[in-house]
Amino acid sequence: MTETEFDYATAISYARKHLASLGVTPEAGNLANAAAVGITQLVWRNGPIEDAHAGARGRRNGLHDGVMFARNTWVYHQALEAVRSDASYALLQFERLILDRELIWPGTSGTLTQFGFGALGEIKKHAKQRVNYLMFLEEKFSSEEFMLLAAVSSMGGSDHFGMPAWEPRARAAIDRIRGADPDFVERLNSVYEMDFSEFMEKAPAIVHDDLPEVERALLWAPYDLGADVLDWFAWNPVLERLP
Known part of the structure; x- marks a missing residue:
């Protein structure tokens, strides 16, 4: 067993145990939800868009807390659809949706072009890198193992939208x-x-x-x-x- 394989095996075991303590298990039918929360955190929420929101750019672009709340919960639903999909390259469709610069963000009247102005290149690079990583995991592991690994980023937000709490x-x-x-x-x-x-x-x-x-x-x-x-x-x- 290589060091890399050992690391993934350890991460999967840890995720399974910790998520179970939060009420997330395959048997409960909510592992896909936790994976969607983790993907939202990894690809979207914890990235350049949060930096923009927290700084002067966020105030200038109208990227207030309510916009972030609306956007994050919408992105979760897109991630959940991708995780549950049997279609090939569902994660790439997810990527295209969240990086669509002209799509009106549900719950708002603005777009990524407006809200992310000044950070669009960083947002795109961040999202693409992390979706590529998720696609690697999806190809390498079983569906359950992939969802456990994808859900790792959800564990810091145990009562976020999409989690049991x-x-x-x-x-x-x-x-x-x-x-x-x-x-x-x-x-x-x-x-x-x-x-x-x-x-x-x-x-x-x-x-x-x-x-x-x-x-x-x-x-x-x-x-x-x-x-x-x-x-x-x-x-x-x-x-x-x-x-």
Whole structure:
């Protein structure tokens, strides 16, 4: 056994055990979801686009938290489709979609050309390198082993959208919005020095008018809410991680 093979074998074993501790297993039917989260992290989220978002370029290009929230959850769905696809070169189709400079980003009115202006070359290079790596893994390993390796990057975001812990986190947010979580109301007062009614006054209209749709979107496709609504949720205490 070569050193390289040993490294991959160790990584696969570690990923299997650690993901199982997060509730992700082939038997549970959610390994593809975790792989899609990992691919989103590896190819898109943890790269030049995040650097652009965090700096002056992000402010200039309108790349705010809500845009990133919408984009990341949409990219996850494209990654999930690629992982589940039996088509040859599904990952290349995924790459083409996320690097399409003219495609309107769902939940926004802008494109990669607009949001990534000034970093387009870096974004393209980063995505292509990592998709090439994923295609190497896909060819070298079995489907399950590939998904385990692809999911490695998901383990740092155990309650991100697409992971098992996201659903209770999102449902808890809905309960908090309904005023059904006294601990949250108290935390608003003690930590954020904000009354619950004051907090809710700042919520987007859809939070008041159609909470069932907010719940559906948070659980299945947050980008359906639109970037401006998601900007309210991003880093919002109502969506803070569960203890």
